[in-house]
Structure formats: structure tokens, C-alpha cells
Amino acid sequence: MDNNVNHYNEAAEMLKVLAHPVRLCMVKGLLEKGECNVSYMYTCLNAPQSTISQHLQKLKSAGIIEGRREGLEIYYSVCDERVSELIKILIK
Structure with missing residues (x-):
């Protein structure tokens, strides 16, 4: 067994943030x-x-997406490759 508790805590926090239908939909869309902008x-x-x-x-806040400002708009994109792989597995 792996005793690196921080690794598991980080993964659990990411899953908690993604564990909402609207956020899953947003990440999949991104x-x-x-x-996309807001x-x-x-x-x-x-x-x-x-x-x-x-x-x-x-x-x-979870480090799943990042924003890029263009004038008054902020364009968001997924910045964590693990999330990309996870969404591919979860949602087909």
C-alpha cells in the first residue's frame, strides 16, 4: 500500500469538485x-x-481550469490533463 496520504487527499478533492453534474458538463464542454467564456x-x-x-x-480553485483574459472577457480552459483522461473514461 502507498502511504502517501497527500496524493490520495489531492485526488479525493479533485473528485469532490467534479462530483456535480453542472461542473462535469462544463468541463466536458471545455x-x-x-x-469558452462565461x-x-x-x-x-x-x-x-x-x-x-x-x-x-x-x-x-481546484486547479482544474485556468482563465485567459481577453479585454473584458475571461476564456476558461482545462489545464489538468488528468481531468481530461478522467472525463473520457466517465462520459462517453
Whole structure:
């Protein structure tokens, strides 16, 4: 058995963040599209912009996504390759 508890804690935290249907949908969409801004996401998901922003913040805090500013817009993309592989396995 591996005694590296930090490794397991990190993996468990990532899974907790991804364990929400809207966040899974957002990450899958980002992987398919490459990058999106909040306006595009809330239109596609038919959810309030504030809700999308809260989910984005959780994903960003977990290091799953990153943002790139272009003028007034921030374009988000997945920055953790492990998440890409995980989504491919979970959602076909």
C-alpha cells in the first residue's frame, strides 16, 4: 500500500469538485470546445451567470481550469490533463 496520504487527499478533492453534474458538463464542454467564456456557458447551460461563475470558481480553485483574459472577457480552459483522461473514461 502507498502511504502517501497527500496524493490520495489531492485526488479525493479533485473528485469532490467534479462530483456535480453542472461542473462535469462544463468541463466536458471545455474539453470539446477548447475554451469558452462565461457568457457562452450560461447560454448553453441555461443557468444564471452567477451560478456558472460560482462553479467556475470551484473548478479554478481546484486547479482544474485556468482563465485567459481577453479585454473584458475571461476564456476558461482545462489545464489538468488528468481531468481530461478522467472525463473520457466517465462520459462517453
